[in-house]
Amino acid sequence: xxxxxxxxxxxxxxxxxxxxxxxxxxxxxxxxxxxxxxxxxxxxxxxxxxxxxxxxxxxxxxxxxxxxxxxxxxxxxxxxxxxxxxxxxxxxxxxxxxxxxxxxxxxxxxxxxxxxxxxxxxxxxxxxxxxxxxxxxxxxxxxxxxxxxxxxxxxxxxxxxxxxxxxxxxxxxxxxxxxxxxxxxxxxxxxxxxxxxxxxxxxxxxxxxxxxxxxxxxxxxxxxxxxxxxxxxxxxxxxxxxxxxxxxxxxxxxxxxxxxxxx
Amino acid sequence: xxxxxxxxxxxxxxxxxxxxxxxxxxxxxxxxxxxxxxxxxxxxxxxxxxxxxxxxxxxxxxxxxxxxxxxxxxxxxxxxxxxxxxxxxxxxxxxxxxxxxxxxxxxxxxxxxxxxxxxxxxxxxxxxxxxxxxxxxxxxxxxxxxxxx
Numbered sequence: 001x002x003x004x005x006x007x008x009x010x011x012x013x014x015x016x017x018x019x020x021x022x023x024x025x026x027x028x029x030x031x032x033x034x035x036x037x038x039x040x041x042x043x044x045x046x047x048x049x050x051x052x053x054x055x056x057x058x059x060x061x062x063x064x065x066x067x068x069x070x071x072x073x074x075x076x077x078x079x080x081x082x083x084x085x086x087x088x089x090x091x092x093x094x095x096x097x098x099x100x101x102x103x104x105x106x107x108x109x110x111x112x113x114x115x116x117x118x119x120x121x122x123x124x125x126x127x128x129x130x131x132x133x134x135x136x137x138x139x140x141x142x143x144x145x146x147x148x149x150x151x152x153x154x155x156x157x158x159x160x161x162x163x164x165x166x167x168x169x170x171x172x173x174x175x176x177x178x179x180x181x182x183x184x185x186x187x188x189x190x191x192x193x194x195x196x197x198x199x200x201x202x203x204x205x206x207x208x209x210x211x212x213x214x215x216x217x218x219x220x221x222x223x224x225x226x227x228x229x230x231x232x233x234x235x236x237x238x239x240x241x242x243x244x245x246x247x248x249x250x251x252x253x254x255x256x257x258x259x260x261x262x263x
Numbered sequence: 264x265x266x267x268x269x270x271x272x273x274x275x276x277x278x279x280x281x282x283x284x285x286x287x288x289x290x291x292x293x294x295x296x297x298x299x300x301x302x303x304x305x306x307x308x309x310x311x312x313x314x315x316x317x318x319x320x321x322x323x324x325x326x327x328x329x330x331x332x333x334x335x336x337x338x339x340x341x342x343x344x345x346x347x348x349x350x351x352x353x354x355x356x357x358x359x360x361x362x363x364x365x366x367x368x369x370x371x372x373x374x375x376x377x378x379x380x381x382x383x384x385x386x387x388x389x390x391x392x393x394x395x396x397x398x399x400x401x402x403x404x405x406x407x408x409x410x411x412x
Contacts, residue, residue: 044305124293136288139281140355142306210348 027223031149041148052155056117057162064163068170076175093197096175101202105168109160110213110250118221119153122242125225155217160214164206184220212253220246264397271394284322285363290336296347297332303354326381341369342378346407349382363394402406
């Protein structure tokens with residue numbers, strides 16, 4: 001009997017998962033349709049877009065640059081030390097480019113933006129839902145997707161792309177600090193080593209991963225906020241669930257991108 | 264005026280126009296008062312932010328509330344919130360504005376009468392209808408608006 005009960009629970013969980021996945025995909029499709037409709041872009045929407053880009057990408061720049069430089073010098077130093085230990089001096093450029101540009105920059109940027117902006121957006125939408133402000137927008141014929149969701153998704157994608165590129169550049173530049181101090185590399189040799197191993201594939205990987213990360217970093221908190229129960233005590237629960245789902249999505253994207261690169 | 268709230272809700276559900284002023288349509292909390300009023304024309308008339316906010320500020324000035332223009336909901340009192348909700352409703356391209364149970368938005372029927380009489384100056388050709396319960400009818404005597412019976 002208990003076995004039947006266990007199978008029932010597994011079945012119910014799988015069905016629930018497929019239903020949730022279908023809802024998210026449907027929501028994504030609706031957002032994409034609105035993004036392609038020129039009528040979605042009115043002055044109010046553009047104002048929200050500009051503000052969101054400022055909060056997500058511009059306000060964070062000082063902290064972001066400090067972290068990129070700190071991580072850059074330490075992590076690049078560790079990578080170089082390992083490369084030297086395993087006699088991989090000739091591959092240092094390729095290792096750095098793959099590690100920093102293809103993997104670390106987009107992933108770390110996604111984590112930082114999701115912690116900062118994802119949580120804030122989830123909370124904002126959840127509060128609007130509890131306060132009935134979403135009903136206000138509906139009553140006044142203001143499309144919720146055009147006014148609330150679309151500008152945040154676009155802002156997230158643009159911010160993620162910009163910050164990922166910035167992080168990669170700063171990390172590689174600050175890695176020179178370690179190479180100069182411990183390996184006596186001159187700046188020209190270091191930059192030549194990096195540039196010669198950079199190709200279009202790395203830019204495409206960085207761009208596509210930033211796009212995917214930027215999309216989910218905004219979509220999941222928005223969707224989670226929209227599904228909040230109408231009670232103030234449900235707001236932190238909604239944010240918690242949203243952030244957990246977001247981190248799982250970020251890790252899934254990373255795993256899928258690694259598998260695709262290995263093919 | 265309705266005998267009970269069920270009759271009122273039934274009437275509201277049969278209306279072809281939405282009820283723009285009620286405690287179910289609160290102001291947007293992450294916008295200030297001017298932005299709340301201006302939002303309507305920015306979305307529906309594609310007016311620029313500057314033009315829409317200038318008009319919204321002018322409306323607040325004409326009812327003597329310019330000092331709350333850049334304040335948010337949490338820092339305004341209930342009467343000020345009702346003023347802004349009515350001004351926001353005026354921005355809609357509709358000839359009729361329905362207001363449901365105004366005493367649930369602000370306390371004091373005297374306040375409600377004052378607010379309605381002030382806002383009436385800006386209404387032009389638009390008509391304001393109040394949806395409330397029969398027991399509150401006496402509070403609206405002398406009010407410059409129509410009362411649905």
